[in-house]
Amino acid sequence: MVESGISSTLEAIAEHPKEFVPTIITAACVTICGGTGCRVYGSEDVCQAFRRELSRLNLDGKVDISVKTTGCHGFCEQGPLVVIRPQEIMYAHVRPKDVSEIITKTIFGDEVVERLLYTDPHTGKAILKETEVPFYKHQKRVILDLNGLIDPFDIDEYIEAGGYNALEIVLNERSPEEVIDEIKHSGLRGRGGAGFPTGIKWELCRRQPDHVKYIICNADEGDPGAYMDRSIMEGNPHRVLEGMIIGAYAIGARQGYVYIRNEYPLAVSHLRQAMDQARDRGFLGKNILNSGFDLNISIKLGSGAFVCGEETALMASIEGRIGEPRPRPPYPSESGLWGHPTNINNVKSWASIPIIIKRGADWFAKIGTEHSKGTMIFSLVGNICNTGLVEVPLGISMRELIFDIGGGIPNGKRFKAAQVGGPSGGCIPAECLDVKIDYDSLTSLGAIMGSGGLVVADEDTCMVDFARYFMDFTQEESCGKCVPCRVGTKAMLATLERICAGQGRAGDIEYLEELGQEIKKSSLCGLGQTAPNPVLSTLRYFRDEYEAHIYADTCPAKVCKGLITYSVIPQKCTGCMVCLRNCPVSAISGAKKEIHFIDADKCNRCGTCMSLCKFDAIVVN
């Protein structure tokens, strides 16, 4: 698999040791996105088609063309993605039938297959290079930089791109205290959501007198629509491992765990493979790089409980107990796994470590705002044009993230709100779009940074229903240990369901507010303490919608089934019978060429009639 292109990359690195960005591979190299999104779209078939086609042409060995599956490129909306290097030509929505054309035109010729290029919907222009696509152009890819370049199954590619170099620097040149100082100086804050300074956390753990210490990588990503950690582990597992090894050295741990969901089979297999390779090369195990430092890392599979992302519940789960949080203090840095000092960090935090060591804390601290340094990875989902994984410097505005990178809202709809921080976060309304994304400003808006999930809602979204969805999630995922979270979230959900069903009562809003505030104050763990956020923030910015549901019996976005009715506009109805025939509950009466009628009592508000009517004769009120 090693290309001459990669050796030139090596030379480039040797010439510019400070530059960690891998230079472009010079020989023809086809990189196919192997992220879960593109796999679902069929990227594996595309990869096979490339291999088959190249071997059919009997070129194996004669021409220097490599085909490789990489980690997630990020632009999931356009999958399967194929990038032809060195030209960096990006093809979107590639199918196996397009492969032979790409090979003959782009790889052997100097032609471009125009129909496969990404077209900017705003300008209508086809864009040739990956780096010029607006989705990528406005990003700053620091953690994800290698995701689209290297084969995650091949440790050599990571090493050739400068991987494990930071580990060598640390083991040969730095004392653990120096490493901690560097991390503190970089200003890195925990990327799991709470934003606690990573260097300080490490120092607290290092200072404990206990000689047995543990480190844990929290890869229990469970927010709806979030897949940042998953993509890092799938696309570049070695960087996470390298960060963990450096962290273990700095903290003084000899055993580490990666707590990862069993629902991420690809990430688990990539990580397993990466660990085996790292052991073979002496980066992991006994006497790492002849430094005398030992570290073993084990994988612990979680069973998909959201609450196990909470650090004390996660440790209970590793110990084999029920995944229930316990009160803090004592904090894990004092008494964690089996009572020993333990340091838990998120995948993104660990993956940032080698970069900070390699490029220096000063470089890292230049990115971001005064109190929030570095980059943050978001998964943009919901009503947004460019669904995908983006990495941006902290301090970027929500508007840039959603409109410049995300491409705005599809179908010409208006932006209504963005839910930041997953089910524990809050919504940011349109009037706050210019706010800078950093830990403190998001908190002041009633949201949290969270782990990076970002769900966008357009004008057709009912914010009461939106809040109900997230409440349903946290209620379902509550471990049930403490009363406020177990019963309180259920009470909030029941109230929201009543409001959405058109049975809201005066006093419901006040009850929700009271519940929300008190649950936040008294819940045992972070799940309960943040669970009311979606409701409280929608109440803060969209109170009028709640009031419309309760007092005016209307759902302004026309979503809540208990508050809407479908009816026929007599002037437009042609009596074509399409709606009548397709209504699943036979609520529509009428005859051919006669105006139809919808019986509101029978109608189950499924909307089939409205979506099928070619004459826009059905209206929802």
Add this chain to the structure above:
Amino acid sequence: MIRLTINGTDFAVAEGRTILEVCRENGIDVPTLCYHPALKPYGACRLCVVEILGDQRPSRLVASCTYPCQEGIRVKTHSRVVIKNRRLTAELLLAGAYETPDIVALATELGVKEPRYKLPKADSCVLCGLCVRACHEIVGISAISMTNRGISKQVSTPYSGASASCIACGTCVLLCPTGRLSLSDVSGPHLTKHSFTHYRPFYCQLCDDTAQIPSNGRSGTG
């Protein structure tokens, strides 16, 4: 020694004591449900919350049963914030146990009469965990444990059958504040038949010689 103030009074206590322990020793009333002096604190019912100020963080509520005394903190056990929060917690507790006498009494004491939200079951287990923890920590058997999560969480034996390890000591039943736990459900009829029902426990004359143990093994005085 650690110095702190509780409701304006200074205290000096040994390191490692919880706020609740200090309150109890000094006659400061803090309501509890899941706390038992013989068991490790659990922090689940949240009725024992107190307000903490003066540790360089904003004022906040913590569960006094689990929170260790810390140097210089000011504790308020009955501030307006605390009372309001306890009331809501009691109301939520009552939501699934509004026909359970002990829980109703506890809620009434905190000023809650009727819950605004009610769960389908009027006398369900409140998941204080006393039974599970006693079985694990005191009896050393772990015949029962918590299963499921969230609102479906319950105390159960393995696979909801008779627990093979149960010795029918009845500790769980004696500790239960709701009376939901039945010994025969835990141990199965074979054990209760041959041991517990034929076994008349002695009880301490010093503590309560009037206590009557009803046939289900539950203490009449709670």
